[in-house]
Amino acid sequence: MGSAPITGGRDTAAAEGDVVVFLIGVRINRWRAVRHWLPVVAAMPRMLKELSRDGESGLLSLRALGGGPRVHGFVQYWESREKLLSYASAQGREHHPAWSAFNRRARSAKGAVGIWHETYIVPAGSYESVYVDMPTAGLGAAWGVEPIGRHEDRAAQRLAGGAA
Template sequence: MSEPIEGRMTAAAEDEIVVFLIGMRINSFAALRSWVPVSRAMPPMIAELAREKGSGLLGFQLLLGFPRVLYVVQYWESKEKLLAYASAQGKEHRPAWAAFNRRLREGRGKVGLWHETYVVPAGSYESVYVNMPAFGLGAATGVVPVAGRGERAAERLGQRAPSAE
């Protein structure tokens, strides 16, 4: 596990970021044949993307929404690269998607899948990490001291803080 970085840090990202959330919901714990293969499909895709420099994947975070939901937060450099991977022949995603659809028809609602995609323009996101290892967007793009970007969230978002009049 990474060591905490003392002090206040922010993500080094400066350009547009694409945030892709994808996950599964176990609707029936007893239906192992429905949800176990779905849960095993994501690690090979992440490994493939991590191996391929230029894939567009900047970083990811695996999360658990206890007790039924597993999900991955992914940070991408562009929506074009995310969509290219999703439709690429010969990559891990296409067969995993086809297998999920077969399982969905056979499983009658035993497992669910969801995703959300957010295209976030440069200057429209901010982050702060206090005494944390690099995490989330900071792990994907690196971190820099907060002081270089502004002490307040409004400054880091490129906005003027309201006056205290």
């Protein structure tokens, strides 16, 4: 996002319907246990590459989360809960063997590496966004942006669909 072009003016995300937000990350708990944490850290780029190449996967957008040298994470926006869950359980995709390997490794790793994820299904009308002189980001990167209309100037108005 650092070198992305700035869109002028005030925009909001053009999302419609429910929004699926998935947060995922890994935490290196013991630096010296490289053989336990390196495969976990290395699995994420493979999964993200696979998802970005597959336009039907349902992954709309992602962004790295800061967290220091121990923590690596991403916020992801998905087309639907069904597509997220389908990817997570698909036998022939990168996630399934990575998850199985993590679970096997976790038994012997004794806390050397941790993973976390959170899934949010945000109902239509329960999210809002504003981007002022910003490169496209977040929900706007996932769904595109549109100019804020005069009846959507405030966050309360956007949350109420312009009715506030």
